[in-house]
Amino acid sequence: MASYPVDVRRCKHVKTNGTQCRSPALKGKELCFYHEKNRPAPAELYMDGERYCDSQIMVPVFEDAHSIQTMIQLVVSLMLSRRIERKDAGLVLYGLQIASGNLKMPAAEKAKPTQVVVEPEKASGTPLGMTPWSATGEGHDPEEEEEEPKEEGEESEKQDSPRRPPTVEECYAAMCAEERCAMREGFTKYGNITPNETTDFLYKRGPDPLLAVMQGQREAEACRSRK
Ligand SMILES: [Zn+2]
Secondary structure: OOOOOOOOOOOEEOOOOOOOOOEEEEOOOOOHHHHHHHOEEEEEOOOOOOOOOOEEEEEEEOOOHHHHHHHHHHHHHHHHHHHHHHOHHHHHHHHHHHHHHHHHHHHHOOHHHHHHOHHHHHHHOOOOOEOOOOOOOOOOEEEOOOHHHHHHHHHHHHOOHOOOOOOOHHHHHHOOHHHHHHHHHHHOOOOOOOOHHHHHHHHOOOOOOOHHHHHHHHHHHHOOOOO
């Protein structure tokens, strides 16, 4: 078992599932590098047609299946109680679908506590192949077993194919006609789909513009995650 210097505190962030973040807190702070930048954020709710918000919800950090599950439940209950419009709910649920797909990427680059930076300003001094801080509090630890977990990840990818994120076509196929309709309306509202494209699809057997938008968004998402 690894032992860590006592002066390095554990990040105080508690996930939606009740467990505490395992990463070290930044030096002199209470949160780790990731949670210092990604925190639950309030989102305002507007009553239909009103300009002032009358309540707000807390949007959790989308960091595990629990947080996404909690958000799905919240959105569904807000939609059923007519606090948000169905098309907005459709878009939020689609975003959550992408988020849950991203979580299934090979262990989502899960870092060991000692691989997480606690003093970002000193990161430039980390030697190649070493972690930013050591278990003894002096010098650096070698960044162990970088190859092995990758192999394991590849193996379990092969054996456990459901870990692969669903393709756009699978997402599309899993949606019912009403969901597609609500999403088409939502994307039309935001200008991603023109009314003509929808008319072509509904009455002239044209391609579903929703599928094209979903594919475009997935590509943009993949592009962002490569950066
Ligand atoms: Zn944290």
